[in-house]
Amino acid sequence: MTSHIWIGGAPAVAQVNTITFPSDVAAGQVINFTIGLKTLSVTATGSTRAEIITEVVTAWNASTIPEFAEITASVGVDSEGDADGSVVLTADTAGKPFVVAVVIGTGTNEKQVVTVTGATGGTFTLTYAGQTTSTIAYNDAASTVETELESLSNIGSDDVSVSGDAGGPYTIEFTGALAATNVALITANATSLTGFANEEQTVTIINSPSGGDFTLIYNGQTTVAIAHNAAAATVQSALEGLANIKVGDVSVTGPAGGPWTVEFTGDLAKTDVNLLAANSSLTGAPTAAAATSQAGSGLNVGNVTAYWKTDEASGTRADAIGSLDLTETGTVTASSGLIGNGVSGFTSTDYLETPHNALLAPTGNFSISLWIRPTGSSLSNIGYLISKGLISGSANNYSIYQSGSSIVWQFRTGSGTQQITADTTVSNDGWYFVVGVADFDNSLIKISINGETFQTGALAGTSIGDDGTHLTVGVSENTTANYVFNYLGTIDEIGLWPEALSQSEVTTLYNSGAGLQPPFTGTNEVQTLTFTGTPTSGSVGVSFAGEEALIPYDATAAEAETLLEALSTIGSGNVDVTGGDWPGTPLTVEFIGDLGQTDQPQLVVDNTSVHVAIVESTKGVPQPTVVVETTDGPIDTTETTANSGPNNWDVAANWSTNTVPVTSDTVHISHTDISILYGLDQSAITLAALHIEQTFTGEIGLPRFNADGTTSYSEYRDQYLKIGATLLNIGDKEGDGSERIKINLGSVQTTALITDSGDSPDGNTPAILLLGTHASNVININRGSLGVAYYPTEVSTIATLRQAFFDDAVDDTNVFLGSGVTVTDINKTGGVLDINSATTTFKQTAGTTTVHAGAHAALTILAGLLNYNSTGTLTLANLSGDAVLVFDQDARPKTVTKINKYTDDSEIYDESGSIATPVIDLHNCGDLSTLHMGQDFKVTIGATT
Numbered sequence: 053m054t055s056h057i058w059i060g061g062a063p064a065v066a067q068v069n070t071i072t073f074p075s076d077v078a079a080g081q082v083i084n085f086t087i088g089l090k091t092l093s094v095t096a097t098g099s100t101r102a103e104i105i106t107e108v109v110t111a112w113n114a115s116t117i118p119e120f121a122e123i124t125a126s127v128g129v130d131s132e133g134d135a136d137g138s139v140v141l142t143a144d145t146a147g148k149p150f151v152v153a154v155v156i157g158t159g160t161n162e163k164q165v166v167t168v169t170g171a172t173g174g175t176f177t178l179t180y181a182g183q184t185t186s187t188i189a190y191n192d193a194a195s196t197v198e199t200e201l202e203s204l205s206n207i208g209s210d211d212v213s214v215s216g217d218a219g220g221p222y223t224i225e226f227t228g229a230l231a232a233t234n235v236a237l238i239t240a241n242a243t244s245l246t247g248f249a250n251e252e253q254t255v256t257i258i259n260s261p262s263g264g265d266f267t268l269i270y271n272g273q274t275t276v277a278i279a280h281n282a283a284a285a286t287v288q289s290a291l292e293g294l295a296n297i298k299v300g301d302v303s304v305t306g307p308a309g310g311p312w313t314v315e316f317t318g319d320l321a322k323t324d325v326n327l328l329a330a331n332s333s334l335t336g337a338p339t340a341a342a343a344t345s346q347a348g349s350g351l352n353v354g355n356v357t358a359y360w361k362t363d364e365a366s367g368t369r370a371d372a373i374g375s376l377d378l379t380e381t382g383t384v385t386a387s388s389g390l391i392g393n394g395v396s397g398f399t400s401t402d403y404l405e406t407p408h409n410a411l412l413a414p415t416g417n418f419s420i421s422l423w424i425r426p427t428g429s430s431l432s433n434i435g436y437l438i439s440k441g442l443i444s445g446s447a448n449n450y451s452i453y454q455s456g457s458s459i460v461w462q463f464r465t466g467s468g469t470q471q472i473t474a475d476t477t478v479s480n481d482g483w484y485f486v487v488g489v490a491d492f493d494n495s496l497i498k499i500s501i502n503g504e505t506f507q508t509g510a511l512a513g514t515s516i517g518d519d520g521t522h523l524t525v526g527v528s529e530n531t532t533a534n535y536v537f538n539y540l541g542t543i544d545e546i547g548l549w550p551e552a553l554s555q556s557e558v559t560t561l562y563n564s565g566a567g568l569q570p571p572f573t574g575t576n577e578v579q580t581l582t583f584t585g586t587p588t589s590g591s592v593g594v595s596f597a598g599e600e601a602l603i604p605y606d607a608t609a610a611e612a613e614t615l616l617e618a619l620s621t622i623g624s625g626n627v628d629v630t631g632g633d634w635p636g637t638p639l640t641v642e643f644i645g646d647l648g649q650t651d652q653p654q655l656v657v658d659n660t661s662v663h664v665a666i667v668e669s670t671k672g673v674p675q676p677t678v679v680v681e682t683t684d685g686p687i688d689t690t691e692t693t694a695n696s697g698p699n700n701w702d703v704a705a706n707w708s709t710n711t712v713p714v715t716s717d718t719v720h721i722s723h724t725d726i727s728i729l730y731g732l733d734q735s736a737i738t739l740a741a742l743h744i745e746q747t748f749t750g751e752i753g754l755p756r757f758n759a760d761g762t763t764s765y766s767e768y769r770d771q772y773l774k775i776g777a778t779l780l781n782i783g784d785k786e787g788d789g790s791e792r793i794k795i796n797l798g799s800v801q802t803t804a805l806i807t808d809s810g811d812s813p814d815g816n817t818p819a820i821l822l823l824g825t826h827a828s829n830v831i832n833i834n835r836g837s838l839g840v841a842y843y844p845t846e847v848s849t850i851a852t853l854r855q856a857f858f859d860d861a862v863d864d865t866n867v868f869l870g871s872g873v874t875v876t877d878i879n880k881t882g883g884v885l886d887i888n889s890a891t892t893t894f895k896q897t898a899g900t901t902t903v904h905a906g907a908h909a910a911l912t913i914l915a916g917l918l919n920y921n922s923t924g925t926l927t928l929a930n931l932s933g934d935a936v937l938v939f940d941q942d943a944r945p946k947t948v949t950k951i952n953k954y955t956d957d958s959e960i961y962d963e964s965g966s967i968a969t970p971v972i973d974l975h976n977c978g979d980l981s982t983l984h985m986g987q988d989f990k991v992t993i994g995a996t997t
Contacts, residue, residue, distance in 0.1 A: 053740060054709055055718045060698045060726030060750075062705035064147030067695035070128055071139045071154055072688045076237040077101050078681055083108060086153045087119040088768025090475070102135050109139060118457075118477070118763040123150055140692075145760075147697020149730050149769065157684030160232050164682050166197070166222040166240065171676035172247030178680075179239045181206050190245055190676070191219040198224075223683075234688050240678035248322040252670035255287070255328065256311040266332035271296050274331070281309040288314075313669065322674045328666045357411050357548040359570050360525075363392035369404060372570050376411065378404040378525060387542050390423045390483050390567045394544030398435075398526030400535045405524045412440060412548070413449070413518035418490045419549040420452055420461075421561060425483050425542040431457050431764050432757060435539030436528035437486070438546065441521050444531045449518045451528060452488050453537065454478065457763050461488030461499045465513025472509045476501040479763055485562045490516060491552035498552075503562030506555060545569065556650065577643040577652040581612070583635045592634075593658035597621035600658070608633050612641075622647065695730065701773065702731030716740050722785070727751040728773065738776035738800050746787035746808050753794030753821075755813070756843070772823060776800030782820060783808030783836055790819065797824035804829075807858075809836025818842060818868055825849050833865050833883075834858050841870035850875040857882035861898040871905060890924065897933075902941070913937060913958075925949065931958040940964045953977060962986055 077083075079099060085092045094111045098104040105127055112125035122145065128138030143150055157163065168176065168190055175187035178201065185200040198214035201207050201224070210228035226235050255268070257280060265277040268291060275290040288304035291297050291314065301320045306312035316325050358376040362369045365386045369378040384404055385397030395404065406412070424437060434455045441449035441464070450463035457477040463470055470490075478484050478501075489498035489506070492514055498506040525543060527535040545567055553561075561568050583592060583605070591602040594616070601615040613629035616622050626645040631638050643652050696703050704710050713719050715738050721728070722745035732753065744752070754771045757764045772794040780802055782793065789810030802824055809819040818839035822831070823846060831840070832854045841848040853875060857864035865883030869875060873889045880896040890906035897914045907924035913935035920926060921942035931937055932954040939946060943964035951960060951972045956979040962970065965986035972983065973992045983989070 053716045053718070054711070054713070055720065056711070056713045057708035058706065058719070058721040058724065058726070058728065058748075059708055060706050060724060060728075062696060062698050062700065062703045064697035065693065065695065066146040067143045067149050067691065068693035069141045069150075069152065070690045070692045071141065072128075072690070073101055073105060073137055073139070074156075074234050074237075074682065074687065075101060075137070076682055077104050077156070079104070081156050081681075081683065083687070084155050084158065085112070085120070086155075087117075087150065089766055090117050090119050092117060092120055101137055105135070105137070105139055112139075112141075116763075117475075118758075118761050118765045119150075119768065121761060121763075122148070123152075143695065147695065147699060147730075148760075149695035151768065152689070154687040154689055155684065156682060156687060160686055161684070162226045162230075162233065162235050162682060162686065163684035164224045164226075164238055164680055166220055166224065166238070167679045167681075168220045168242075168245070169677050169679065170247055170674055171219075171242075171245040174245040174247070174676070176240055176242045176245055176678045178678075179241070180204060181236045183207075184241075187244070190247075193218045194222050197222050225684075232686050234686055237682060238680045240680055242676055242678040245676035245678070248675050249670055250321050251316040251323060251325050251668070253314045253316075253328055253666055254311050254669045255314060255330070255666050257309065264332065266330055269329040269331065270294055271326055273297075283308045284312050287312050315670075324671060324674065327668060330666060355549065355551055356570065356572075357414075357550050358546075359548070360546045361392065361569055362386075362389060362395045362544055362546065365393065369395065371406075374411070376406050376409055378406050380404060384526065389542065389544035390425075391545060391569055394423070394425070394542040395526065396427075396542040398538040398540075400527065400538060403524055403527040403535060403538070405522050407522050408520050411550075412523050413516075413520075414490070414550055415515050417492055417550070417552040418450070418516060419487065419547075419551060419553040420450070421485070421487045421545075421547040421549070421553070421558075422452070423483055423485055423544040423567060424454070424478070424539075425544075426454065426457075426478050426480050427541045428480070430454060430540035431478075431480060432759060433540060434537050435541065436524070436526070436537045437539055437543055438523070438525050439528040440523040441519050441529075442531060443528050443536075444534075448528065449521070450490075450516055452486060453528070454539065454541070456757050456766065458766075459484075459486055459499065459501060461486075461497065463490060464517045465511075465515065466517065467512035470497050470511055470513065472497045472499050472507065474499045474501050475507055476504060477763060477765075483565070485565075485567070487553060487558050487561075489552050493552065500555075500558050502565070503559050506558075554646070556646075560650075576648050577650070579641045579643075579652075579655050580631075581639040581641060581655065581657065583638075595656040595658065597653050603634075606634055607639070609639055612639050616641065697730070699727050699729040700731040701728050701734060713737065713739060719743065721745065721748045721752070723747045725749045729754055730769070732770040732773045734773065734775040735796075735798050738778065740777075741779040741781065742775070742777040742795075743781045743784065744790070744793060745785045746783050746789045746810075747785050748790055749788050749810070751790055751792040753792060755792070772796035772821070774798060777802055780804040782806045789836075792821075793819065794821045795823070797822065797826070797829070799825050801826040801828045802830075804831045804833075806831070806833040806836050806838060808834075809838070812837060818866065823848050827851060830854075832856070833867060835864045837866040839868040839870070841872040842868055843870070845872065846870060847872035848874070852877045852879070855880040855883050855885055855899075857898070862900075865899075896935075911937075920946070920948075922946070928952070930954070931960070934958060937961070939966050942966070953982075956982060958982065960984065 079096050081096045083094045092115050094108050096104040098107055109125045109127055123141050123143055126140045128136050128140045130136040171190035175189055177187055178185045183204040183206050188200055194214045194216045201212050202209050208229055211230045213225045213227050214222050216222040265279050267277055268275045273294040273296050278290050284304045284306045291302050292299045301318040303315045303317050304312050356373045359372045360369050360378055361372055367380050371377050382402035384395050384402055386393045387396040436451055436453040439448050439451035452461050459474045461472050485502050487500045495511045496508045497511040498508050500506050527538045530536045591604045593600045594603050596619055599619045599621045601619055603612050603615055609629045609632040616627050617624050626647045628642045628644050629639055631640045702712055704712050717739055718741045719739055720743045727750035752773050754767050756767055758767045774796045776798050783806055789808055791810045791813040812819055818837040820838045821842050822840050827849055828851045829849055830852045831850055834856050835858050855865050855867055861882035863884055868886045871888040876892045878891055878894045882898040885901040888904045891908050893910050895912045896916050898916045900917045902919040903922045905922045908926050910928045912930040915933040915935050917936045919938045919941045923944050923946055925947045927949045929951045934957040936959045939962040943966050946966045948967045954975045956977040959982045961984045963984050963986040970989035
């Protein structure tokens with residue numbers, strides 16, 4: 053039972069982690085590094101482990117994600133300076149720790165995929181760490197593969213799970229004793245598999261030429277000229293004369309003049325080779341085909357709900373599309389925008405709004421676009437850019453807001469709140485183009501910053517909900533007419549769209565950062581295909597973006613349109629072909645639909661197939677193979693140098709005893725300004741006592757947002773000191789105290805005595821924040837500010853809260869109990885108290901209490917003020933002395949079973965009539981003028997004096 057004094061000041065040592073990459077890491081794999089809520093994904097392209105590690109190091113050091121920018125990556129080397137297959141991560145700031153997780157793919161268990169290719173029969177085997185399975189048929193079920201692997205002596209019965217169709221690919225996930233382990237790569241033997249074929253291509257001369265010759269082309273090499281009536285042997289000899297086809301690699305058969313069948317043999321056997329091409333100088337059927345174009349450009353989106361350019365100097369900001377003008381409440385500043393003016397200077401009384409309209413309540417796909425320029429303290433606050441609906445109690449109908457440096461797109465459907473946060477963060481004084489999309493057709497919620505590829509998430513529901521409220525710009529409405537979360541920046545060019553904007557439309561609207569204003573107009577690309585001559589058969593190859601359609605020599609416009617739209621690079625409904633028929637009359641191709649009003653690639657015409665047609669009559673199939681590759685799995689990470697520094701609880705040099713406190717010890721924190729920020733997880737320790745004096749002016753715990761760098765981020769490290777303490781004393785002696793003390797007492801029973809605290813760090817947040825879940829916890833506070841389960845999702849339990857005072861009963865103490873607090877008994881003799889959950893018994897003799905939520909069994913108010921704003925049932929209220937009970941701060945309907953009033957000096961206010969059936973019992977009093985009720989109420993009069 054040692055007593056320790058915090059002294060801090062240990063030398064700072066930078067944390068170093070070594071990440072050892074598996075030897076089988078391969079191109080195409082995605083390596084995910086996660087710090088807190090942020091992930092850096094690197095898709096490997098290198099052909100060796102060393103090349104992939106270099107890619108990872110480069111990507112890490114180039115990342116602008118603030119959590120990653122605090123750490124430098126380097127290539128690991130061995131004692132001789134040679135690369136050792138690892139990446140070394142070093143904290144840029146000594147004494148500031150980091151936590152990073154690394155996996156290949158998305159799972160923590162290693163997954164290896166076995167792919168069988170080209171087999172029509174036979175068997176194969178798999179080998180793991182020197183042990184080989186029995187034979188596995190080429191088309192066996194996944195369960196058979198699992199059984200064979202589990203029969204190995206080094207794989208247990210629950211150590212693998214194999215899924216996939218019969219014949220594969222088979223996904224092998226390592227579980228059981230091999231879970232979360234970087235295992236050896238499985239190898240395969242495919243020599244007993246059967247099923248292959250030599251490639252055959254047929255060369256045909258079309259239109260019966262009367263003379264001339266042609267050449268054949270294979271992988272860039274061109275043959276000598278071949279006569280139009282050549283024998284098969286001549287064609288074979290010409291092909292074997294190429295540098296990339298040697299004698300014995302082809303066998304050509306067929307009559308003189310063709311068609312000729314070219315079989316690929318020798319070194320080209322069992323291979324899917326490239327298709328031969330041809331050039332011709334044949335005579336007797338002259339033809340010509342060509343394509344010309346008129347470029348298309350622009351965006352033509354007539355389907356716009358509303359668009360506010362915000363160019364006006366003041367007052368109403370007009371809707372450039374319809375009549376949904378934004379009216380000005382208070383004064384909204386016209387500041388320099390992306391295009392013309394923008395709007396800024398938003399406060400709770402200065403904002404823009406437009407009344408509810410059916411056009412603002414979408415029933416299907418929906419998009420919002422706008423430009424923002426964060427300024428000042430916007431990166432450490434929440435600010436709403438656009439919002440419709442009340443945020444109190446549930447999410448808005450829809451909204452886009454900035455939280456710190458993150459942009460959030462949120463709306464409500466019948467399935468609840470849908471939300472996505474952009475990975476791209478924002479910084480002060482730069483313009484950002486924000487697009488939020490509700491794509492119900494594809495069940496996706498999307499967000500894009502500055503025209504980047506959409507970031508997507510799963511979307512539940514069929515439409516955005518709507519409660520008939522108005523739409524605001526620059527603020528959000530918490531409860532009716534209560535405007536909060538004003539935006540600290542400039543907003544410009546706001547658009548609402550009753551559709552899911554496409555990636556190309558977003559790119560066009562972004563306009564390389566210059567933006568775009570309505571009207572949105574453009575031109576469709578038109579290209580003309582001309583074809584002259586007198587062919588009697590064959591087709592013309594017309595290519596678009598690398599894919600070719602064979603259009604017959606006598607095609608109609610309808611036939612050509614069908615063939616072009618069959619290309620995956622064009623698609624149905626994206627071209628309109630008119631004119632024709634071929635030959636002689638041109639075909640006019642207009643790009644419409646998804647390809648409309650954009651500059652399209654030129655159609656490429658190949659005349660060769662009108663004269664010489666080459667088709668793949670038999671596809672080459674190689675010898676069957678079995679390939680195994682790792683797709684998911686952990687990567688071994690070792691902390692080679694532990695973080696250490698002056699702010700670490702877990703560093704012995706920071707304590708007067710040169711040892712870290714253990715269970716049953718006593719800790720004193722006083723007379724220093726050295727903060728305790730790291731090594732905070734001491735949850736296995738229960739102290740006999742923890743004393744934090746007012747002479748301690750450092751901080752304990754971390755803020756919710758880390759603002760150490762140029763860009764803040766949501767803190768991912770432990771924010772609370774997690775430690776048990778039977779006795780917790782805070783505030784003894786004289787001093788300024790700490791602005792931040794955050795302690796999580798866990799499940800340990802604690803008696804806390806708070807006699808003072810420092811000032812709030814931001815004017816709102818209590819200086820002391822406590823958590824603890826033991827059912828018998830007791831808190832006594834005589835001076836200072838305290839928050840229990842202050843933040844959303846936090847939970848705590850208090851058996852007894854005693855809130856008192858030393859000098860001033862009005863405001864010596866300020867206590868906030870969050871919605872996650874379970875509290876039994878409150879005895880309050882002074883100060884300010886906010887309650888957000890249920891209570892069993894409550895007694896007040898001075899001060900002010902506001903009840904925001906929860907049901908309450910008995911509130912006894914002997915003096916002071918109690919505002920009852922909760923809609924939870926109040927079973928009994930007892931008033932005496934000069935107590936005041938007010939229901940008018942929140943006019944929502946309330947259920948109050950009974951109020952006992954014992955003095956004429958006590959008063960009740962419900963002028964809003966929020967209590968459905970008020971019942972008031974008067975005891976030894978009868979002055980009805982102290983009952984300020986807004987509707988009929990029942991009074992029972994007992995004995996009076």
